Amino acid sequence: MRFSRRLAEQLEPSALSRRLARARAAGAVRCDLTSSSPSATGIAYPEELLEALRASSSARYTPAPLGSLEARRAVAALHEGVSPEDVVLTASTSESYGYLFKLFCDPGCSALAPEPSYPLLSHLARLDAVTLEPYELMYDGAWHLSTAPLAPSPNARLVIAVSPNNPTGSCLSRAELTRLSALGLPLVSDEVFHAYPFTDEALPSLLDLDLEVPCFTLGGLSKQVGLPGLKVGWMILSGPQKYREEIRQRLALIADTYLSVNAPAEAALPQVLHHGARVAAAIRARVRQNLRALDQALAGSSMTRLTASGGWSACVRLPATREEEAWALTLLEAGVVSQPAYLYDLPGPTLVLSLITPPDVWAEGLEVLRQVVSDSS
Ligand SMILES: Cc1ncc(COP(=O)(O)O)c(C=O)c1O
Structure with a gap:
């Protein structure tokens, strides 16, 4: 064998x-x-949230590869200026990574990813036959993107940021995200912990920036409302409009192949986000x-x-x-x-x-x- x-x-x-x-x-x-x-x-967990889940459980199934409009609207409403059509639902952030690897990487291609960071990333990449090229985060009393030149190999197709990062809790500044975007590759920012700043000051987000590359901001219920078992995640497209329609079409094809979003959780998503x-x-x-x-x-x-x-x-x-x-x-x-x-x-x-x-x-x-x-x- x-x-x-x-x-x-x-x-x-x-x-x-x-x-x-x-x-x-x-x-x-x-x-x-x-x-x-x-x-x-x-x-x-508020009773109203649990009630919304009970109420949404039914055998009705009308799959939409990128997610139902109501659910995409509810995710878009979490962020100022995001349009529902730029939201793509997935079953989890892990699945969002999988979709992005499938969208941009052939087997043997690579993605730049921070080190130190979340260990599941290398497994996710490997399962899609992708390797990670680490870029360094350095600690000198605060965390920074290393000032060493970023040197992606010719196989690199994607740049990943995790902000706040797991486990360092560090965020990339807007200038650092802009520096990553200057590589000219699609940029992914995993912001699953964005709702958990240590102080009342809001954390930077890829969604605040107007960059020249296709951008993907990742989030999901597992951290947004502490419910990993509901299996709903999302990505939000930003960056130049000229890329978005083709990205949506290709993501719809990938998503349609799996249709993995949990239908009752998707139907309850507006209420889950509200009470969550x-x-x-x-x-x-x-x-x-x-x-x-x-x-x-x-x-x-x-x-x-x-x-x-x-x-x-x-x-x-x-x-x-x-x-x-x-x-x-x-x-x-x-x-x-x-x-x-x-x-x-x-x-x-x-x-x-x-x-x-x-x-x-x-x-x-x-x-x-x-x-x-x-x-x-
Ligand atoms: C940085 C980061 N991204 C994604 C995830 C996984 O999220 P999901 O449960 O939506 O796949 C985790 C889980 O701990 C995480 O730490």
Whole structure:
């Protein structure tokens, strides 16, 4: 039997994953500081939202490849000046990436993508026979696009930005997005965490810019209203009008081949987005509360939080007295689950923690973290 190379050769779980599975099975996990599913972290969902989902469930099915007009209108209304015809519905942000790879990349082509960033991106690319060419984000007390010249290979067909990025929480400035666009390739900005700024200042968006290349801004229900299971995502087209009609036609062909958007969730989308604004507000409040608690817990310790602008994660730099995985294992022995930052190609020793953790679990986990670090110094 021969398998395709679209999947990694190595399917074995890492030593840390095995230890974690054993700790979970033994009931030895006291504080999971990595859960990123709002419904598993005590975020409440308004009854009206759940009612809208119940009401939309029916056997009626009238598929529209790019999404129904009502649903596209509801997504467009989230952003000033966006027309419903520039909205394309998908089943998730992951699927949006898949569509864009299919739209622009032949097998063997590549896409520029940030490093560090979200690890699923390389799997998504690989499943579409696309490779990623990393461009560097650098940290000097704040995150920046490296000033080194961007040098895409002749195979590059697409540039991806993730802003706010996962896990760094960093945003590309308008000038940095403009610099990426100067490569002359279609530009994709994954803005799934855009509704979660750490302060009241709005974050930059690709939609604010008037660029010369085809642009795609990605979002979805999984982060917008904390409901990944509904399977609705979207992309918003911007950039020169002259490209948009052909892009829409080609995307419609791809989407028509799968028709993967969940019909009841699509029918309920206007109500879900409307009532989901309360879920987003609750998640934002949770994130900010946990950030304050984190900063208090780190004050006077030998740990620092890397500066960030938004999202659901915090990156905490630990003393270099141990390897990152050793820190994560020591914490696990004390019942606390954390994520080593190497999973995101982020230099260590750094741990990635989920800011949507329930506050009581967060407080207890941070106390253990402080203790473990202070005992070992
Ligand atoms: C940056 C980023 N984009 C996309 C996704 C996945 O979104 P979806 O559930 O819509 O596929 C995630 C999930 O964590 C993410 O961190």
